[in-house]
Amino acid sequence: MLAVQDLWVRLKPSLGGHPIVRGVGLQLQPGERIAIVGESGSGKSTVALALLGLLPRDVMQQSGSLTLDGEDLSDAGEDDWHTIRGRKVAMVFQDPAGALNPVLTIGEQLVEVYRAHDDRPRAEQRQLAVQQLAAMGFADPDRIIGLYPHQMSGGMKQRAVIAMATALHPGLIVADEPTTALDPSIRAQILALLVQKSEADRSSLVLVTHDLAETVRVAHRIAVFYHGRMVEVGPAERILARSRHPYTRALLNARPQPGQRAGELPVIPGRPPLPSEQFPGCAFAPRCSRAGESCHKTLPELTEIEPNHAYACHFPL
Amino acid sequence: MHMPAISPSEAPILDLQNVSAGYRRGGLLSPPQHPVLRDITLSVRRGEAMGLLGESGSGKSTLGRVILGLLPALSGTIRFDGQALPRSTGAAWRDLRRRIQVVFQDSNSTLHPAHTILWSLTEPMRIHGLGTPEEREARALAMLEDVGLEPGMARAMPKSLSGGQRQRVGIARALMLSPELIVADEPVSALDVSVQAQVLNLLKSVQQKHGLTILFISHDMPVVEAFCDRAAVMAKGELVEIGSPLELLRDPKTEATRRLCVVSN
Known part of the structure; x- marks a missing residue:
């Protein structure tokens, strides 16, 4: 369970000190999915970064409380977050290419996730990776596992990112505009995949988006x-x-x-x-x-x- | 069906016949390895708002580049106001550049960060050697008014503008040379949702006031439906369907159009 209370995020005084997030509270049950909707300057992405322990500390200050599964993370340091991210909290961002290493295959990157968190034999980790890709809707995971990011479309890359983010069954997935960089026809598939993962693992999902319409199928x-x-x-x-x-x-x-004309749009x-x-x-x-x-x-x-x-x-x- | 205030005349202002284009690899004699556009035939009437719809990689922006003379066609002909567009991108294009202008997704790229808005607005006239400084400034102030910005904005620096204001300035800049055709490449995609309708309304009023033809490139079916009289759908470098946007939305004939409609619920 995720609980956020009176979260404030401010720029450092030397940068003006003004608040970006102003006293936000949020509670999320296991398996519950919430959409955070807003435009530029609304603070929605800053909230997402705070949930991931990724606020740039040299620029921003945070106050308020943040607990995940009973653990108080309000004052967690970078080392604490390092073990929390991936295992307990997963992140999916707008640009899948930026989240992938261009010189490693998808399989190598996925195995790396398992290896960083447990010491199973490598063959077993590879088997897990294949299963995980199959669970992402890839029809031919044995081929996908050997592909490099540049050999994949944007939608495939985002699937691979979700595979990595959810490999360790984290209790919370934070997805910040996960479909904005994708073609409209792919977007529904990616959202459906996030819903499916959240249902399979009973993980909570925070979907950050500017598009109120796309929240319908998810939240x-x-x-x-x-x-x-x-x-x-x-x-x-x-x-x-x-x-x-x-x-x-x-x-x-x-x-x-449909039927409204430019020139007369409300x-x-x-x-x-x-x-x-x-x-x-x-x-x-x-x-x-x-x-x-x-x-x-x-x-x-x-x-x-x-x-x-x-x-x-x-x-x- | 909606009729625009300025009724499009029958003679096409822009006429593409079997246009193909691509990016060559290697020398001039090597064949284009990957034709990005294949056999495009499209006719746009004067005063019309023509949508160019497609997913990423469909070739819609490449077609915009070809019409702007930024990428030469490999075969086929493009006529603008009855005249074939020159294949070279050199001096022959000078007059055409005045008559065909562009609005980008983010107008930041057309505004010099170290100069005032006035400087960037008057730049096209300076390049074309038009007017005195006073005339150029007067024209800039008139265009600012046309896009709903205060005259004081002329003295502002680009970084102090909001996204919506920047896009208005981008439109004002495109109007400076009194063009006949504007290629608008995703003109509202980068804007906040609550600001998009303002800019769409503005672009339409500017189109009507100046009697412009607009080629409106977008992946966004609802926006094209609201703005355009007709729309052409592109997929994999080919033009696959053309019709009124409402027809495309209600009765898509191709998979490509269907894919674009799905999302608009």
Whole structure:
């Protein structure tokens, strides 16, 4: 189980000291899948890095608590994280090529994962690697195991990355925009694979994405981020069908619908705020058609108003 | 079906007949080993917004490069306003470059990081030796207004701009030479979702005001559906289907089109 409480991430004072993540809380049961949705500057990727112990410590400072399976990781150092990553927490990033070593075959890299964490005979590790690739939907794992990354398509590479990330059955998978660099038709397959792995291992999944539509097939819950805060969180169907925060609704309506014409598309005015900007009230208020005086003055707290459905808005939909 | 405000006239502004292109390996006499585009025939009417849809590697951006004269066609003919485009990329292209402009996915690449927005906006006119400094500045300010930016933006540096503002400047820069055709290569793909509709609306209003023909290259079916009058689907270097975007969406005839539609739920 993952529990995050009052997570703040700030730039170092010498770099301005402004917060990038502003008091985020999150609880995830084993096997539960949540999507973190937001635009640039929302802090969504910074949360993902914090969950992986990958915040650049020379640039950012973190406060709040982070526990995984009862273990307090709030003050874990780089050495601690080294053993946690791979075994307990897995990561899948946007660019699969960057996660693979170009001069080693997929098999060599996968065997390396097993070897780093246990001392089975090499032949047995290779057998595990073949099985793991088969579980990733590769029809011919014996051939794939001998391929180099440059011999594979983007979708195949991302499958190989997921094979490595989940080889040791970690309890938590953090996937940051895992499909953004892939062709649209491949995206659904990669998401399905993540769901399948999470179900097989009963591992929790945090899917970080800018695309609210792609969360449908994946997540039990959706958390919407804006300006470093969680502004709405709830069951996925409920968020998609009956979101209460105007920003969530605006995101849902932002993509052109069939029959809508450019020139007359509904727009959200302005742009997503930068982390360095300050708002006494709600950060979305300057762009919000429902905003009243109180929105510009008082920060709305994230409050559970309906069961399992919380939102931070003075004038919800 | 939607009709654009400026009705496209029948004479094509851009006409491609059996165009093939590729990247040669080795000397000029060696055959192209990998033709990236094969036998493309496509006609674009004046004032039309024509979508060019495809997955990565389909050849859609390569076709854009050929039309911009950045990559010579190996065979076939391309006519712009009735005139065959020269095969060489030399002086013969000078006048055409004025009439055919481009908007990239990230306009950062067209903005000089150490100069003001005004400098980058007026650069195309300087290169073409057009106008006095005062005329160039006046034109830049007018184009900034057309893309919905404050005149004060002219004095700003590129790094102070948001993604949406940069893309507006990229569009303003493409307009500086009063082009007839704009090749827009994934013009909103790099933008935040909540900003995309603003830029799509803007590009459409600019198209109508300036009577532009736009070749809109994208992998994003909903965006093409909203912006384009017609769209051509490319796969593996070939043009496989062409029609109104709504037709493509509702009744895809090829696997390539179907793949592009799947994602748009």
